[in-house]
Amino acid sequence: MATETLTLGKALNAGMRKALENDPKVVIMGEDVGKLGGVFRITDGLQKDFGDQRVIDTPLAESGIIGTAVGLAIRGYRPVCEIQFDGFVYPAYDQIVSQVAKMHYRSRGKLKIPMVIRIPFGGGIGAVEHHSESPEAYFSHTPGLKVATCANPQDAYVMIQQAIASDDPIVFLEPKRRYWEKGPVEVDQPLPEAYPLQAARVARPGTDATLIAYGPMVRTCLDAATAAAEDGRELEVIDLRTLAPLDLGQVYESVRRTGRAIVVHEAPSNIGLGAEVAARITEECFYSLESPVLRVTGYDIPYPASRVEEEYLPDLDRVLDAVDRTFGW
Amino acid sequence: MAKGDPGVSTRGRRAVPRSRKGATGDPELVQLLTPEGERIESVTGPDGTEYRVDFTDEEYRSFYRDLVLVRKLDAEATALQRQGELGLWASLLGQEAAQVGSGRALRTQDMAFPTYREHGVLYCRGIDPIMPLGLFRGVDQGGWDPNEFKFNMYTIVIGAQTLHATGYAMGITMDGKTGTDEGEAVIAYFGDGATSQGDVNEAFVWASVFNAPMVFFCQNNQYAISEPLERQTRIPLYRRAAGFGFPGIRVDGNDVLASYAVTRHALDNARHGQGPSLIEAYTYRMGAHTTSDDPTRYRIASEVEAWQAKDPIARMKTFLIKQKIAGDDFFAEVDEQAKRESVHLRERVLEMPNPEPNSMFDHVYPNGSPLVDQQRAQFTQYLESFEGSAH
Numbered sequence: 001m002a003t004e005t006l007t008l009g010k011a012l013n014a015g016m017r018k019a020l021e022n023d024p025k026v027v028i029m030g031e032d033v034g035k036l037g038g039v040f041r042i043t044d045g046l047q048k049d050f051g052d053q054r055v056i057d058t059p060l061a062e063s064g065i066i067g068t069a070v071g072l073a074i075r076g077y078r079p080v081c082e083i084q085f086d087g088f089v090y091p092a093y094d095q096i097v098s099q100v101a102k103m104h105y106r107s108r109g110k111l112k113i114p115m116v117i118r119i120p121f122g123g124g125i126g127a128v129e130h131h132s133e134s135p136e137a138y139f140s141h142t143p144g145l146k147v148a149t150c151a152n153p154q155d156a157y158v159m160i161q162q163a164i165a166s167d168d169p170i171v172f173l174e175p176k177r178r179y180w181e182k183g184p185v186e187v188d189q190p191l192p193e194a195y196p197l198q199a200a201r202v203a204r205p206g207t208d209a210t211l212i213a214y215g216p217m218v219r220t221c222l223d224a225a226t227a228a229a230e231d232g233r234e235l236e237v238i239d240l241r242t243l244a245p246l247d248l249g250q251v252y253e254s255v256r257r258t259g260r261a262i263v264v265h266e267a268p269s270n271i272g273l274g275a276e277v278a279a280r281i282t283e284e285c286f287y288s289l290e291s292p293v294l295r296v297t298g299y300d301i302p303y304p305a306s307r308v309e310e311e312y313l314p315d316l317d318r319v320l321d322a323v324d325r326t327f328g329w
Numbered sequence: 330m331a332k333g334d335p336g337v338s339t340r341g342r343r344a345v346p347r348s349r350k351g352a353t354g355d356p357e358l359v360q361l362l363t364p365e366g367e368r369i370e371s372v373t374g375p376d377g378t379e380y381r382v383d384f385t386d387e388e389y390r391s392f393y394r395d396l397v398l399v400r401k402l403d404a405e406a407t408a409l410q411r412q413g414e415l416g417l418w419a420s421l422l423g424q425e426a427a428q429v430g431s432g433r434a435l436r437t438q439d440m441a442f443p444t445y446r447e448h449g450v451l452y453c454r455g456i457d458p459i460m461p462l463g464l465f466r467g468v469d470q471g472g473w474d475p476n477e478f479k480f481n482m483y484t485i486v487i488g489a490q491t492l493h494a495t496g497y498a499m500g501i502t503m504d505g506k507t508g509t510d511e512g513e514a515v516i517a518y519f520g521d522g523a524t525s526q527g528d529v530n531e532a533f534v535w536a537s538v539f540n541a542p543m544v545f546f547c548q549n550n551q552y553a554i555s556e557p558l559e560r561q562t563r564i565p566l567y568r569r570a571a572g573f574g575f576p577g578i579r580v581d582g583n584d585v586l587a588s589y590a591v592t593r594h595a596l597d598n599a600r601h602g603q604g605p606s607l608i609e610a611y612t613y614r615m616g617a618h619t620t621s622d623d624p625t626r627y628r629i630a631s632e633v634e635a636w637q638a639k640d641p642i643a644r645m646k647t648f649l650i651k652q653k654i655a656g657d658d659f660f661a662e663v664d665e666q667a668k669r670e671s672v673h674l675r676e677r678v679l680e681m682p683n684p685e686p687n688s689m690f691d692h693v694y695p696n697g698s699p700l701v702d703q704q705r706a707q708f709t710q711y712l713e714s715f716e717g718s719a720h
Contacts, residue, residue: 027503053503059538064492064531071442071496074475077503091527098486099493106470107482109692143693143701167695245700 002188009179011153012042014187015160016080020050023078026164029056030065030082030118039084040120040179062092066117070099073113080164086121087130093138100169101144114167116160121149122216122266123313124177126306133303134267136215139171140244140276147244148197149173151218153183155195155241162197173243175216198242200250206236209260209323212251212277214240217264217314224319233323243273251277252284259290260326264314269297291329296322357565358611359591360581364639366647372587374578380590386654392585393649394663395429396642399449401667402458405674406448406465410620414678415465419446423583423615426641427548429453430588431610434596435516438479442494442517445483446548450518454480458670459677468681488526491517491545495532498541498605507542512600515543516592522553524569525561533573533607542599544592545570545607548582550614555627567609575605582612583641613639686712 006014019026028043034057037044047055058065062083069079083089089096096117103111123132140147146168150156156174163170195201203218204225211221218239225235236254240246255261261281263274278293296314304312359372359380371381384392403421410418421428428449435441441450445461452458456473463469464483475481484490494517506513523529524547536543549566551558562569570577580591588610595606613636617624649655690705 059531059534061527061531061534063528064535067489067492067528067531068496068499068535071493071498072500073496074481074493075497075500075504077500094486095489095492095528099484099489103482104695105692107475107692108469108472109695110474110476111482112695114695146694146698245698247699 001186003184004187005182006153006157006185007180007182008150008153008156008175009040009042011157011183011185012160012174013044013046014185015157016043016164017046017049019080019161019164020046020054023164025076026078026080027054027056027072028080028082029058029069031058031060031084033057033082038082040176042118042120042174042179043082062088062090063095066092066095066100066115069115070095070103070113073115074111078114078116078164080116080118083117083119085131086119086133086135089117089119089135096139096145096171097142101142105144112167113169115169116163117169117171118160119171119173120176120179121173122175122177123303123306123309124216126309128306129303132306132309134265134298136171136173136243136265137267137272140273142244145169145171145244146198146242147171147173148242149175149215150241151175151178151203151213151215151239153181153185155239157185157187158189158191158194159197159241161191162194165191166197173215177216178219181219198245198247200238200240200242200247202236202250202254203239204235204237206234206258208233208258209235209262209326210251210254210258211235211237211262211264211319212240213237213264214243214273215266217266220315221264221319224316224323227316228320228323233327235323240273240277246276246280248277248280248284251281255281255285256288259288261285261289261293262296262319262322262326263293264296264319266298266313268300269295270300272297291326294322294326357579358581359578359587360584361586361590362581362584362644362648364583364644366644366651368586368648368652374591376576378594380587380594382586382590384586389649389654390659392429392433392589393642393645393655394666395433395449395453396425396585396645397663398667398670399429399452400425400642401671402452402674403448405671406462407616407620409462409675409678410465415462415620416467417465417619417621419465419619420616421446421448423613423636423641424548424550425449426585426645427582427588427610427612430585431516431546431592431608434589434592435479436514436596436600438511438513439596439600440479440481440494440497440513440515442481442490442497442515443483444487444490444518444520444523445485446520447483447518451480454478456480458674459681462674462678463681466678466681468684488519488523488529488532491519491523491529491532492535494543495535495539495541498536498543498599499539501542502539507600507602509601512602513542514596514599515541516546516596517543518546518548520553521547521549521551521558521561521566522556523547524566533569533575533605536605537574540602540604542602543605544595544599545605546592547607547609548612549609550582550612552614552618552624552628554618554622555624557628565609567607570607575607577607577609579609579611582610583639583644585641585645
């Protein structure tokens, strides 16, 4: 099996290239996705190779991108829409939650919207406001949408292809600060044999406490687990991968063994993914818990100016601090 | 300036200079049948296009029949709402000609994207008129197959469907289905209020720069619930098209023949690859916005009376009589058919079963969801726990 070393960004590019090759109905659309290759170059070279009917530079209006993609989907296309930054998705919010999410339900299954909405999300790149947000809870809260996020190049390569191949509308969140991190990618594994899209995965096994993360925070938790191991604590790290629907079977199994759970995300804590995960762990693992489920998250403030974002974002120290607290209960 | 005058007044100043000429009275308004039932042979539009229709007597009669039927079925739906059988109804009263004219202008291969008031277009597409009543009764959310009838689901979010229509039209181009008589085109319906929506303006931009084969069909019925046209625009709506780079035209929306002619021309242009256009069908919402609305709070009776004189069905009937195309027997027969179909509609509405409670979990996702499956199972178990009890 051929393995290449790719950055997460290049892995997404390679995955989309494969999807464009495999299905003539796949079209990529968004602002600057063509000649420029996207502001992060994730679609680099695709318009050159597949033409401007398959890789479409759109006018600058997010609702228009998603709304016209709905029409293309009704026509039989499989649109892959790029929203340039997390903070710019809100003009498209109505089209996503009222149209994309509900069309299959309202039509009693007669209309499918096999759309992927790619959004670079999260902070940590020193950006100006509206470029570092974590809007996953809005979309995870919306019935009819599925939400997925990748944390490493292998998953990026496979999950973007799985998302495009799926008939479900999927918000695909890309951890922008990890775009440049490299890792091995099996490039010729047949899609049906790949690890499923809607499943969590143990990223690092451990026995003493369970860290639950997704997207950009998986790397942070893995680093924390490495550091904790030096102190003699073995932390299990679970990468959720799918945020809607959540796949928590392995989380329950893990927490029943460790008795301690910490959910980590960049988004603010209030009504965030961590709240849902904590509630469900409590329902399923009540008698196994040695301490309350803790959350390490962004604060409940607007995303701050970038010179203080390192204080805002959960990092290795804040995760380890929470680990200490869960053992001090 | 009186309401109902085709010009748009702002702050008492006439924004649009007008001169009166000929039988149409208004060079900005394409009209082939006057409110008095006089036929106008042809009208030349601002771009030199000559609009005319040449129907057989049978075809003229069938237009009349459609107008009467959609009005009668609509009235029946309003009555059903009043009797508690529908939760809500959005009446098309007054807009029959705009809908039947444009709806019949569609060719089989054309696709329509309606709002929630296009019952007349739905009828012309051959969909059972019972279908939208399921939505308003609350037993479903629209029951027809959009791809089978080439008529999309009703869209209640104002203007959202214009983007869907534009994307669909882009798909037609990508499929190479323009440029011939068999080419496909799309029509997007919306109202005067919707022209203020971002989505509609974005759809104009998209359709323009992608040269999408589509027609934006705006039924300007003068009101967005209570807000008059002056709250949406300072210029006639059809003129907005110029700013987006495609043609716009205003048609007498109470004239079924002109509505047909203008729409057919615009659709044929689109299918031949000549891009989008905007039609403003100038009409009037004779009834309330919906059955929940009370128009007496925001408009005066004399305004409604003035529009009554422009009724789309009365002028067609006058024309048929004057030209000896139809007589009393025909009108009686049409009324009889309308009555029969409305009674049939009523009977079937009353028989519409409520959906099985469990069915609310169906079709959330094409590929399903373990969360929905789990909740369905819990709900089923919960329901079963009452079996055999007194409840």
